Amino acid sequence: MRSAIAYSPKPGAFGRVGALAASVYLGSLAVAAFVYSNPLVLAALAAATVVAGLLCGAGRALKTSARWAAILGVFIVAVNAIASQRGDTVLVRGWELPVLGQLDVSGEALIEGGLLALRIGVVLGIFAIHSACVDPDRIMRLLRPLARHSAMTASLVTRLVPLAAADHARLREAAALRGPGAAAVGRAAIVRRLVAGSLDRAVDVAAALELRGYAHGAPRRSGSQRRSRHDWRFAAAGIAIVVVAASARIAGVGDFNAYPTTELDARMPTLALALALPVLAALPFAGLERAKSSSRASRERRG
């Protein structure tokens, strides 16, 4: 079964957006998540990520990333509670652990851990949407002028790794189908065949690249790619999110101190920022939905 975060062309407007605009849009949310520790702002960014994910048609990817984030979050909270020895609200005192020695667990350390987990969850969600909705080939094409060899390597890897996985599944299935009387095939034997097959394929790929003239430098551009009419919308929304988040941060909005006691800025400017981020994230979709529904309505009228 295809992974929930694997790329597949999406039918909506976001599916037609260029890789650069899509990366700017989604990347802006990740940047904002790293800039702020305030739980109100992080919660708003989580909401913005969910809104963006659903409107992009990446609900499954979001669900998968949320599951990973929840598991990772439990570890982050537990580790931070043990590792951070700051915070005035001591909940457990003098906990003796092997190697680590005597530790305290404070409420502030738990809160800080929770916020770190939330931030990781937001970033995971953003990357899951990006992975599910943005064509990796287009990303590689963007990178080609900057790092031709790396882009080529990454392009090959993105193709060859799934092929190797499929080979592995086929070999395993073939081994299982030999019948109950046949000797069991160990993992090492399968891996040996897999590596041999991969090397053969690598030689074929290298020969194909050679024949196509990849050794003579980057292929000339066949012509400038036209940007989708939606690109500017998403790029503008991404830039707006970064500008709003950065300027608010510089102005001192959304302060948060975990230690020694938790201090949270919940004043109007912070609440306004928390409201603005999901709205900005949803904005580029809003007009498109209207356009889509109006065109459908006109089609219906015509029909």
Add this chain to the structure above:
Amino acid sequence: MSRRRIRGLAAAGAFALAVVTSGCGLGEGESSQGAATLTITRDYGAQRLAEATEAEPTDSDTVIRMLDREVEIETRYSGGFVQSIDGIEGEIDAGRSFDWFFFFNGIESSTGAAEVEVRGGDRVWWDYRDWTDALRTPAVVGSWPEPFLQASTESDPIEVRVECFGRRDPCERVRDRLADEAVKASVETPHDAGGRSLRLLVGPWAQLRSDPLAGSLDQGPEVSGVFARFAQRQGGGWSLELLDEHASVARQHLGGAGLVAAMRDGEQPPTWLVTGVDAAGVDEAVAMLDADYLSDRYAVAAHAGGETAVPVGALR
């Protein structure tokens, strides 16, 4: 009840058992009597930045928590290492290294600030300094009457011994100064008593240098942690050389100069030197045993012109 639920309950039970059997408690714990003091300085105590008092610290109070309440800090290594206090950050500037260090009751801590518990009466001193020429200054005089007071009031008190190298009179005055601070000490002739004891070596440098620990003063601050040394003069007698933070001789004092400094041999309790180039210098040093002269100082030199904090001119 499902198997998963049983597993969850078993894990919770095991956790609770681990918590109980490991001897830990819930909440901040009981308060101790007295007040703990926090001093923050820079450049070997030359500039005082902040001071605070914590009344009746609780069982869960540590050096890092006490510091965290008073100033803005940034930490590394899970709070064990303080990187910055109120924006003054550890750095390498023009090839010289600067960082925050703390002394707990006059002893440089070898463990992280998160691991040192604070009780009533403790003195915590944070100092931001250039440590290029002396990574360790194992003990300082700036928390007087610590480490003597806390050591003698512990449930398992450490013996305080005034070891007399020469005339007995200055030694008795040292004992009286300690008594004024509620520290009980005995005056003895130098001997290897074994065991743990806090020592004050009192006498002229010519005699006192026979003590192995005191003798390491000659090897400079890198080894002794003290930015002062005695030099033999041509034609006899001694001079007291005071060093700056680069371990270069900044001043030299001849007759009547004394020194109060603290040293430490490994993990043993500190040893204080109350000494001078001659008998008059020892008297000058004894007179320095007062918080007015010693506070926030690594070591103090006494001479005809008054007293000088050591290292000399460390203000950056």
